[in-house]
Amino acid sequence: xxxxFTPAVALCGLMLAISPFLIANAPYESTMGLVQKIFYVHLxxxxxxxxxAIVCGVAxxxxxxxxxxxxxxxxxxxxxxxxxFGIVTxxxxxLWARKAWGVWWQWDVRxxxxxxxxxxxxxxxxxxKYGGPGSDKLAAGLALFGMANVPFIYVSVNYWRTxxxxxxxxxxxxxxxxxPLWFSAVTFLLLFVLxxxxxxxxEEQRAxxxxxxxxxxx
Amino acid sequence: xxxxxxWLVLRKDLMVEVRSLEIAYTTLFFAVSCVLVFAFALxxxxxxxxxxxxxxxxxxxxxxxTLALGRAFERERQSETLRALMLAPAARPAIYxxxxxxxxxxxxxxxxxxxxxxxxxxxxxxxxxxxxxxxILVTGTVGFAAVGTLFAAMLVRARSRDxxxxxxxxxxxxPVIIAGVRATAALLQPDVDGEILRxxxxxxxxxxxxxxxxxxxxxxPLMTD
Numbered sequence: 015x016x017x018x019f020t021p022a023v024a025l026c027g028l029m030l031a032i033s034p035f036l037i038a039n040a041p042y043e044s045t046m047g048l049v050q051k052i053f054y055v056h057l058x059x060x061x062x063x064x065x066x067a068i069v070c071g072v073a074x075x076x077x078x079x080x081x082x083x084x085x086x087x088x089x090x091x092x093x094x095x096x097x098x099f100g101i102v103t104x105x106x107x108x109l110w111a112r113k114a115w116g117v118w119w120q121w122d123v124r125x126x127x128x129x130x131x132x133x134x135x136x137x138x139x140x141x142x143k144y145g146g147p148g149s150d151k152l153a154a155g156l157a158l159f160g161m162a163n164v165p166f167i168y169v170s171v172n173y174w175r176t177x178x179x180x181x182x183x184x185x186x187x188x189x190x191x192x193x194p195l196w197f198s199a200v201t202f203l204l205l206f207v208l209x210x211x212x213x214x215x216x217e218e219q220r221a222x223x224x225x226x227x228x229x230x231x232x
Numbered sequence: 233x234x235x236x237x238x239w240l241v242l243r244k245d246l247m248v249e250v251r252s253l254e255i256a257y258t259t260l261f262f263a264v265s266c267v268l269v270f271a272f273a274l275x276x277x278x279x280x281x282x283x284x285x286x287x288x289x290x291x292x293x294x295x296x297x298t299l300a301l302g303r304a305f306e307r308e309r310q311s312e313t314l315r316a317l318m319l320a321p322a323a324r325p326a327i328y329x330x331x332x333x334x335x336x337x338x339x340x341x342x343x344x345x346x347x348x349x350x351x352x353x354x355x356x357x358x359x360x361x362x363x364x365x366x367x368i369l370v371t372g373t374v375g376f377a378a379v380g381t382l383f384a385a386m387l388v389r390a391r392s393r394d395x396x397x398x399x400x401x402x403x404x405x406x407p408v409i410i411a412g413v414r415a416t417a418a419l420l421q422p423d424v425d426g427e428i429l430r431x432x433x434x435x436x437x438x439x440x441x442x443x444x445x446x447x448x449x450x451x452x453p454l455m456t457d
Contacts, residue, residue, distance in 0.1 A: 078453050133403040140399055146391030155386060155454050159379060159404045162446055 015215060019208070026208055029201040036194040043191070049113040052106050054194050058202035059102035060128070065206065066095040067131055067161075070138075074157035077150070083221065086150050089157060091213035093138045095206060100132035134160035237322040241330025246337065248307070255303045260342050263296035264349065271353045285356030286416035290372070290409050292346055297339050297376055298398045301384040304335060309388045318455060328381065328451045332444075335377045336370070343369050356420055364419055364429070371436045372412035375443055376405050382447040386454050408443075411435040 033054075043050035070092035077085035107125070108118040119125065134156065141153050187195065249255055270288045274281045308314035317327055347365070351358040358365060383400050387393040415432035418425060 078450065130403055130406050137400050137403050141390075141396055144392050145387075145396060148389045151454050152383075152386045152390065155382070155450050156400055156404070158450060159443070159446065162442055163404060163407055 016211075019211065022204065022208055026201065026204045029197070029204065033194070033198050033201055036197055040194045041190050046114055049110055052110040054198045056103060056106040056110060057195065058199040059099045059106065061199060062202050062206045063096060063099040063103050063128070063131075065203075066092045066099055066210075067135070069210070070096060070135070071157050071161040074154035078154040078158065083150075086154065087214050087217040087221070088210075089154065090142060090217060091210050093135045093142075093153075093157070094213060095209055096135035097132065097139060098209075099202075099206070100128065100135065103128060104132060130163065131160065134163070234323060234326045237326035238330045238333065241317070241327055242333045242337075245304070245331065245334035249334075249338065255300050255307075255338060256341065258303065259296045259300045259338070260345060262299055263292045263342055263346055266292045266295050267346065267349055267353065275353065280354040280356070283417055283420070285350050285354040285358060286413045286420060288354065289346060289350050289358070289416060290413045292350075293339065293343060293369075293373065294376065294402070294405070294409060296342055296346075297335075297373070297380060298401060300338050300342075301335060301377070301380045301401075302394055302397050304331075304338075305384045305388050314385070314388055324452045324455060325448045328385070328448060331385065332374075332377055332381045332447075335381055336373055339373045339377060340370060343373070358416075358420065361419055361424070365416070368412065368415045368419065368433060368436065371433065371440060372408055372415075375408040375412075375436060375439045378440065378443040378447050379404050382451060382454070385451075408436065408439050411439060 037051055037054045040051070040054070042048065070089050073085045073089035073092060076082065077089060107128075111120065112118050138153050138156055138160070141149050141156060145152060267288060270284075270291075274284055274288075305314070308317070318324070320327075347358050347369075350356060380397075380401055383404075384393075384397055387397055387400075390396060411432045415429060415436060418429040418432060
């Protein structure tokens with residue numbers, strides 16, 4: 015592990031411990047009240063969900079055309095984080111929606127796109143686990159098709175009405191709401207980087223072990 | 233040269249299929265069973281669900297298509313003929329297009345039976361505008377089969393391919409199913425809204441273009457060991 019890893023884990027733990035206090039002390043939103051506080055977890059996890067999907071797609075593309083196994087390991091690690099942050103996003107979203115919209119789920123642009131993106135990454139992991147030899151390239155192909163899907167889902171569901179709050183809300187937030195949000199976002203980003211690094215390292219060590227076994231056999 | 237390879241692969245696939253008719257019969261019977269299950273589940277007291285026919289048509293196509301894709305490549309695997317095909321001095325994209333056209337031909341043949349059956353069981357005016365319906369079905373089938381052919385070809389070497397094909401295929405082809413269902417549903421309305429119909433049809437065409445291009449582009453690196 016690189017030298018920065020342990021201090022970064024400590025920092026991330028500290029930030030995770032502080033953020034509930036910041037969120038608890040943030041003022042109540044006038045119309046939604048307490049339930050609005052889900053937003054401090056939902057929004058950062060949705061950002062990390064998107065970031066992980068982009069990392070997975072770009073790494074898959076590079077693996078497919080360059081064949082460097084490092085990119086493959088990065089794509090695999092990122093796909094797991096897509097599933098992880100996707101679960102957080104898809105669980106916290108309906109909790110908020112039940113209160114704000116009166117329903118758990120709506121077939122809205124972002125919801126549909128997120129759900130399908132999440133399903134593609136679950137399919138990716140199933141393929142990696144049960145596909146056997148040669149599934150690394152197939153998984154990279156799947157990630158590419160998954161990326162190409164996003165604009166379609168966006169356009170097709172955009173044709174229906176949308177009720178999800180837009181991203182233009184974020185820059186206009188007052189400091190009392192913005193501070194806990196950005197703190198939470200930085201905490202999630204740090205967590206994302208640490209998990210990604212740890213997961214890539216696990217795969218690197220597996221690859222090293224395989225190489226060692228091969229050299230002993232040969 | 234490209235067109236000739238496409239034609240040879242397509243002719244080979246169709247000839248093998250015509251001799252046994254294995255995939256055509258089994259897939260068609262499966263699709264008909266699907267429609268009957270939907271009819272038993274959804275038609276109550278002789279009244280079919282409103283706007284149900286479009287969805288049921290596309291679900292049956294997707295289910296039957298997955299089965300046909302799996303079988304078509306299982307046949308290539310049994311006697312290692314896919315390897316022989318890959319070793320042939322022909323452009324890989326041409327082989328892909330040949331396989332794709334074979335699958336599309338099979339599915340379109342199946343749809344010719346499914347459409348009247350669904351129109352009958354669900355009392356839907358599917359045959360009121362046959363040209364539009366045919367265009368939508370063929371466009372949607374090409375989009376579904378473009379992804380399906382690529383994935384089924386890649387899965388030939390994978391373990392548990394029978395389970396993995398639908399697992400990979402459905403999340404990716406959801407947009408084409410959405411667009412197909414919406415376009416067909418628009419066609420079934422008493423007064424067809426031309427704007428809505430054209431929007432969903434345009435989306436289907438875009439889907440076809442992007443996915444066929446992406447498949448042609450990635451078929452070579454994906455099928456190379």
